[in-house]
Amino acid sequence: MITDARVLQPEFIPREVQHRDAEVNYLSSVLNPITEGHRADPALLHGPSGAGKTCIAQYLVEQLREAVVDLNYQYVNCWEDHSRFKTLYRLLDGINQTVDIHRQSTPKDVLLERLRDTNDTPYVAILDEVDQLEDKSLLYDLYRIPHLTMILIANNEDGLFTAIDDRLRSRLTDCERIHFHSYHESELLAILQDRVQWGLRDDVIGTNEIEFIAANAGGDARVAIGILRRAARTTRNSQADTITPDSIRKAIPEAKSEIRQQTVDRLTAHQQILYDIITEHGEIQPQRLYNTYADRTDDPKTKRMVRNYLSKLEHYNLITAEGNTKDRIYRVQQ
Template identity: 40%
Template sequence: MIVEKTVLEADSQPQEILHRHDQISYLSDILEPVAAGDRVDGALIYGPTGTGKTATSRFLCDRLEQESEAVETAYVDCWGNSNRTAILHRILEGVGLSPSGLHRKTPTDELSQTLKRELESPLVVILDEADQIEDQAVLYELYENPQVTMLLIANDDEEFFARLEQRVDSRLVTVPRIHFRKYHDTELVSILDDRADAGLEPESVQRDELAVIADAAAGDARVAIGILRNAAEHARRDGASQIDSGIIESVTHATKREVRRKTISSLNSHQRVLLEILIENGTLGMGELYPRYCDRVAEPKGKRMVRNDLGKMSHYNLVDREGETRSREYSPDETLVDDHATEDVPVLGSVPK
């Protein structure tokens, strides 16, 4: 049944981006001067998870490199590389400016100077999960670099700008903002149909079944593609020639749990502690949550940064938020609590102080 497994992975870069024509057109216009050697301010690309923000950004950067040999691009996952040093290392590696003389103990200012001194071509940097950047100085220095254009990817534009320091905000506040909404069910069916054509044998799944997957995914392409992949693997193991609604139903919960686990594996140690506290205690306000958090970590963040972490986990459906900022209460997502209670392996595992 499965003829090309890689295209059934949510992270697989598609050859064509579907149902994002307006966003592609707008971002293409923004980046057009870069091909001529000019630097532009870049853009903030924002929206819920699984809406094509990263795929669209990488697609356009790939196209830009193909159209202009003078342009270079780099990609940084700022959730896994959240400090200034790590971000600069990833950028230098991405453009081949990481000589043997530079290593993980190289002073950060030296990394910055190397990028500024050695970079001769226009560079477009995708900073994915940019709302996770801990040291905002890196945003300031990248903006000030005359060769660098930043594409910032985040979940919420207002939350992203609310946490910026004044000198960074004054530079970035005028960048264009490009919104990616959740996919409609019909759009997800089209995306799934495209993946099925490339990854499965003909007639392996009908559009009615793809509609069932789309409905279960609730606008999130990552979840939808994951359900399709797991359903195909289930059908192959059973020797079935087609994916039916029963197979889809049987893999849907496990697929959503798989996506949650992948997200949890990306959490930093502070976010994991916060989530563990909520799973153990249920709904808590900041006045109750913050002291518990401080008791468990060696170097606690300030309340503002903790709110940012909770907000990030809310966008990834791990934490629910209710109320206004000062009186807001936080609780773990119900499905996460159920997983924690019923599985032999804890959702988070040990989070030592």
């Protein structure tokens, strides 16, 4: 039934992309100087999760690597590699410069100098979840490396720019911004049809069933692909011949729960504390939330940083926030 399991994974980069022509053309034009040996201006891809930001960035870099003989590239998920050291280590790993680096003893400045002093081969760095960087000044340092081009990805540009200082803001304010909207059902239908064609045996699933999946994905391609993957696995394990509406109905909550758990597993220590407090209380006001959070950690972040953390939890549908600043109530998303 499943002919290519890779196609059913959210991180799979398709051979062609659907319903993102404007975004592809825009980012392609921004990156075009690289084909002539020059650094491109930074680009910021922003919009809701599951809207294709990461997929488009990686797709276009792959296209660039086919067009440019010499091109270094690295993808960094700043939610996972959120410290200055980890991000620089990942970037150096992209050019095989980490052999003698020790995580406990090598100074962070050494990593930056090594990255700066590498040859002039164009280097494209995709910094996903860039608003999760603990030290945003790293973006300023990376901006000053002549041969390095940054593609920044975030859910909300405000969440990024409100957390940086004036020096960095002046550099990034004019970066090319590309907004991604949530997919419409018809767009998700086309994406799913491609995945079915590439990853499943013929006649395994009908158009009505694919439309059913698209209608229940909430505009999120990750959810849509997750539902398809879950339904296909259930059908295969039951030794049935086709994916039925019943198997899809069962797969919908399972896929959403899987994505939710993956998101929870990626939370930083401080985000996890905040999430746990909200979960324990059911609903809680900002001041009480902050006070409880501060009591549970030896190194509490500022209220401004905590608001950024909470905004991130909202973007990934882990919590909801109702009311204005004074009367706001945080609740766990059901």
